[in-house]
Amino acid sequence: MKRIINTRPYLYLELALLMLGLPLALYAVIPLRYLLPLLWIGALYCHVVYRAVVDLPERVGWNRAAVNWANLKPMLMRFVPSAVAMVALTYYFKPDMFLSFIRDRPAFWALVMVAYPLLSVIAQEIIFRSFFFQRYKKIFPTPLLMILASAILFGAAHLIFQNWVAPLMCLIGGLFFAQTYHKTRSLWLVVIEHALYGDFLFTVGLGRYFFHGAVGPQ
Secondary structure (H helix, E strand, O other): OHHHHOOHHHHHHHHHHHHHHHHHHHHHOOOHHHHHHHHHHHHHHHHHHHHHHOOHHHOOOOOHHHOOHHHHHHHHHHHHHHHHHHHHHHHHHOOOOOOHHHHHOHHHHHHHHHHHHHHHHHHHHHHHHHHHHHHOOOOOOOHHHHHHHHHHHHHHHHHHHOOOHHHHHHHHHHHHHHHHHHHHOOHHHHHHHHHHHHHHHHHHOHHHHHOHHHOOOO
8 A cells, every 4th residue: 555655656646636626616616615524634645655654763753952042033033024014015005904813803813813813724734734745845845846846736735715815825825835844854943934924814804705705705
C-alpha cells in the first residue's frame, strides 16, 4: 500500500483531487455550508496518509520547540506593516466595512476570534503546509518551487468565495506561511501566524470576503 500511494501517478492524482478538485467542487457543485466538514475530512486524509508514508523518526509533527522569539520576531515584523496596509486599504476603499464586524456583532466577533483558528486554520495548515511539504517534495524538488506551489494552490482554493480579494490575500498570506514552514517545519508557528492574520482580517472588516454566507462578486 505504501509503495502504491508513493508512486508519481498517485501523487499527481492526489494533488489534483485534493488541491484542485475539491475547491472546484465547492465552487461549482457542493454548497459552501459543507466547507468545514469537507476541510476536516481532507485534513484527516492528510493526517492518515502522512503517518502511513513517513517513518516515525522523520515525522516533524507540531514542532513546538520552534515557537521561540527568534522565529516569532520576523513573523511579527512582517505582520505589523501588513496589518497597517489592511487597515489603510479597508478604510480608504471600503469605509463602510471598516471595523463593521466588531461594531455590529461584537459577541459573534469574539466567538470567531476563538473558533476560526480552531475550526479552520489548523485544518488548512495541516493540508497546505505540513502534509504538502512532505508529500509533494518529489513533484516540487526545490524550496522555491515548494513555497510557490503551496502559496498558489492555497490562494486558488479561496476562489470558492467568488471574489478576487480572498484569493489575492491568501496568495500573499500563503507565501508568508509557506516561508515560515519551510524555515521552521513547525505546524505550531504557521497556525499562530495564520490565525494572527485571519483574526485581524475579520476584525478590520474584511471577513466578508471569506464568509460563505456572502459569496459572490464584491
